[in-house]
Amino acid sequence: MHRFLLAVLRRDLTLAARRRGDWLIAQFFFVMVASLFPLGVGPEPEMLARIGPGVLWVAATLASLLSLSRLFADDHHDGSLEHMVLSPEPTVLLVLGKSLAHWLIYGIPLLLIAPVLGIQFNLSWEAIWVLEISLLLGTPILSLLGGVGAALTLGLRGGGVLLTLLILPLYVPALIFGAGAVDGVMAGTGAEAHLSLLGAFLVLSLMIAPWIAAAALRVSLE
């Protein structure tokens, strides 16, 4: 069973490694969106530190959405997705493997870039550290829930925009708890409560999202 999961993971990672341009776009998007805010609202350090956590979190959700519309689309195009769904292995594992691969390809680089942007936004080291933990807990949620949206909108016209419309409302708790954790540590009230809720939300998404996404995938491929 986990051999299938590993095979899906390895396949997606290999494909991503051979098309480096694809996943770098999402990372540059993340950097650009975050860099637009100081230009838009002004460069005062106090204000940047105040809005920094929220801006970085919003930019992270948008960057993940940008890449999610292609989670199943490429495999759907060349027909390999149908074969994987028709195989005797459970579709849930296929979805879980693809979501995990998406997180490794798009989520981990965000974690590496975020501290640099945190410095640009004048965040303290403590706040950057909590931002890292909140992104570590939060970005898998984005990939898991995004899998549901990607499966639902598979092959639809205007699928990318529709995906945004469907999935952004579901991202809200992750955004609130993730940015709230960093705000908490900056305000001196501590980040534990928000991080615990974020962790709980991650467990909940991990338990529910792959099943719904697998059902949605079967509906879309019928």
Added chain:
Amino acid sequence: MNLYTYASPANFYVLAGKLIPWFAWGTGIFTVWGLYISFFLAPTDFQQSEAYRIIFIHVPAAWMSMFIYLVMAFWGAIGLAFNTRLSFMMARALAPTGAIFTFIALWTGAWWGKPMWGAWWVWDARLTSELILLFLYVGIIALWAAIDDIRRGDRAGSLLTLIGAINVPIIYFSVKWWNTLHQGASVSLTKAPSMAATMLQGMLVMAIAAWLYTITVALIRVRRIILERERQTEWVKALLEKET
């Protein structure tokens, strides 16, 4: 009499046609009665003066916005589990009404907020989650609109409704979980309500009116959906011939 016969769209079409006038009359009577209580019988609030009367619209609309979503999720789950066509049609028939009530709840809330809080909008937990509920409704309707294949659209929309259903308890309990500006519920089953009896009566009558209205328009809409989807069948052709 076997209730399951009404799971067939052809039978339900006839039943809905018979029920609609009853619910429509009920809606009219309860709306007039409720508005009469709200505007003429209910006393002026000593703190909020006349502006509080918005709650007679606001509270039933907010209740219905959440309740309709749960009913949609229920029909979606039934449809996915038992593969019944009519359940999906009911879910689709309810969605626009739910979105409208969510919008009314937000709009009247803003009108109430301006004189009471001094702000049209605050990023309060309950307001925010009601806004997210509106986004969910819009997302579901947009997904249905984007999928031409009826069977796929039904299922995809129901799956999205189910995953979004987690949001509804968050709205309801948000006032308790976060200590926020929006006041707590004044009506509760377990303790005496913290408002005058006439006000409560007006609100409940308006809630029943909103309920009956929802049933009426949902039945009208589901009849249209049934006709549209079953237009190839014999019974629809026979029906059309009889009517023309």
